[in-house]
Amino acid sequence: MQQRVAVVLGTRPEAIKLAPLIREFREDPRFRPVVISTGQHRELLDQVLPGFGIRPDLDLGVKRTSHSLAELTGAVLGGLDRALERIAPDAVVAHGDTTTTLGASLAAFYRRVPLVHVEAGLRSGNRWAPYPEEFNRRVTALAANLHLAPTPHARQNLLAEGVDPATVVVTGNTVIDAMRDTLARADGWHDPRLTVLDDDPRRVLLLTVHRRESWGDPLRHIAGAVAETADRHPDMLVVACLHANPAVRAMLLPVLRDRPNVLTVPPQPYPTFLRLIRRAHLVVTDSGGVQEECTGLGKPLLVLRDVTERQEAVTAGGARLVGTDPDRVRTEIELLWTDRQLHEAMAAAVGPYGDGRAAPRCAAAVARLLGLTDGPVPEYHLTPATEGSYR
Structure with a gap:
């Protein structure tokens, strides 16, 4: 049955x-x-x-x-x-x-x-x-x-x-399973505003922020820190994927819009979002799942939280926990944008997920x-041969 x-x-x-x-x-x-x-x-x-x-x-x-x-x-x-x-x-x-x-x-x-x-x-x-x-x-x-x-x-x-x-x-x-399936069939940009990324020589900083505990001034200050850093780097193009929540958009848009090297877009379909991660030089996020996806794709990321439940990405060296203080956010972005050796080391970190x-x-x-079998269940063990990387 x-x-x-x-x-x-x-x-x-x-x-x-x-x-x-x-x-x-x-x-x-x-x-x-x-x-x-x-x-x-x-x-x-x-x-x-x-x-x-x-x-x-x-x-x-x-x-x-x-x-x-x-x-x-x-x-x-x-x-x-x-x-x-x-x-x-x-x-x-x-x-x-x-x-x-x-x-x-x-x-x-x-x-x-x-x-x-x-x-x-x-x-x-x-x-x-x-x-x-x-x-x-x-x-x-x-x-x-x-x-x-x-x-x-x-x-x-x-x-x-x-x-x-x-x-x-x-x-x-299972996000690694989903990534593998999605990347196998991903093609093109869903949003026409993103087609500029095919020819634009600038390096991309991908920004996603939405955490409820950061609503209000913390979110606005984070956006300001990213935008101000972009102003100092002509070779930086910020792509900000804004959350669908109107409250979050209202906090971020006044700070990010109308800047020459900041592109704001709505939430993207999953294949497009994975393409964005692949195109990015650096990811700045407070998302949980993005920490897993970036590590799997070999993209250095800065985590805009004081604590993370995904400590494996930090321990592996692919992520840095930076909090929400705007001065610290500016400093960390500058460091990863200019320190090629650090960037390469983070990109090479083993995907632990x-x-x-x-x-x-x-x-x-x-x-x-459910009693459908009484045999042993195979478990996942991280080794260099099984790391979840789809780079």
Whole structure:
């Protein structure tokens, strides 16, 4: 009998990172995947899902009237509770640390349905940063029956919290699987404004900032630091991918627009965004997933946070944690822009997040959880031969 597995997603990163696992479930006759979308980030989600050939089986159509996390959490939890009652899955799969993840973990726990947590074990050590993600993933760990950790470091975080080692499997990160699939079919620029990059000789600084804990003056000061640095370097072209959130755009646009060497664009389809990373000389970001993608593509990056749950990229040497102080941001950009030896060393850092085969490992672990097999599940071990680089 096929095992019905509810795969819950609601944001662009969840869609990207769960797409390889959904494909594995679809191709395995033992599983019947049911894809549930909360619609947490409607516009970005609708942009990315068709590229992976995914159409949700159930769309909750969560509506938001404010930026209240309490309102969003209540809507997601209520919608998922009704969905699980209707579907009666054998397991629920949730990813990462979003409000959708939190809602899925609570809904599964309340209905006593086994929960599988993909990208488990990430920890910053500060429950307020990133906010609310650090809290979300810790709660999800309490509810999870199976923890699919992307790295050995993530596994150690879980064991340090008392998680049963028998429930933890190191799989690698599915984002490397998604990158491999996407880069194999990426061609052209989706946004005509980006076609200038084909002939422009300037080096590109790619900027993405949106973290909730940096809203207000920190975001404006970061944008100002980047723009002022660009003013001093005629060979620099800043490409700023602005978040779809109107509040974030309102903070950044007044600082970045109408500058000769700053190009602002809306969120780009995933293939185009990966092309942007490849084209960039340096990436400056506060995003979590971009830290993984840049390390896999051999692009040095500056992380605009005081702490990161993806310490592996920093330890490997591919990323530098610089915080949000504008003077520090200026200094670090100047350093990487002018120090060729440092730039080359960071670009050569080993990608610690996977080998492109995380999704099959995840599916094998779920099969064992559901009693479909009793054999061992292969785990991911980082070696020079398996580093997740698609450079």
